[in-house]
Every structure is written in structure tokens, then in C-alpha cells.
């Protein structure tokens with residue numbers, strides 16, 4: 481346990497030396513960098529995988545892959561369940577009657 485804690489502290493210190501965003505909680509990162517445009521972190525992850533999401537974030541916004549990963553995990557943790565889990569199967573439109581056969585005058 482003590483070793484694990486020391487490793488975490490060490491990692492955090494090293495990351496802090498490289499990246500100004502490190503040390504901020506993902507919630508703070510979101511409030512600082514994302515809330516201007518996205519009013520809520522909810523519903524952004526949209527059931528995506530952490531990896532896909534952190535790639536997106538790294539590509540579009542975050543400066544380091546560390547904060548991208550942290551943000552991705554955060555977005556997922558607050559995300560709503562994927563809509564397909566909650567939604568009922570879509571109703572099929574009622575089948576319309578087959579078109580009437582053209583009346584052929586003889």
C-alpha cells in the first residue's frame with residue numbers, strides 16, 4: 481500500500497513537471513476548458529470507449545494524453561446511460577395498405 485501511494489505521488493510529481501494541467505481534477509479541467517461551450521459534462525461521452533474518447537479529446541482539445549485520459553474517464557463517469565439501453569424499440573410505422581391496382585378499362 482505504502483509503495484503504491486508513493487508511486488502515485490511520484491507519478492503525479494513527474495507529470496506536474498511536464499504539464500500545467502496535471503494536478504487539476506478532471507472536473508476542474510472541464511470547468512476551465514470546456515464549460516464555455518459545453519454547459520454540462522453529461523451526455524458528451526455518449527457511451528464511447530475511454531480510448532476512443534480520449535483520442536478525440538487529445539485530437540481536439542487537450543494538450544496532453546494524461547489530461548485527455550482523465551477527462552475521458554470523467555466524462556464517462558458522469559455520462560448518462562446510452563440511449564439505446566433506456567429507449568424502447570422504435571415503433572415501426574404502420575404498414576400502409578398496398579396501393580390499389582390501377583383500374584384498366586377494356
Ligand code: HEC
Nearest residue numbers: 509510513514515516517518524525526536537541542551
Ligand atoms: C470553443 C468551444 C468548445 C470548447 C472550449 C470545447 N468544445 Fe467540445 N465541442 C464543441 C463543438 C462545437 C462540438 C461539436 C463538433 C464536433 O463534434 O467536432 C464539440 C464536441 C465535443 C465532443 C463530442 C460530442 C459528440 O456529440 O460527439 C466531446 C466529447 C467534447 N466536445 C468534449 C469537450 C471537452 C472535454 C472539452 C474541454 C477539454 C471541450 N469539448 C471543449 C465545442 C467546444
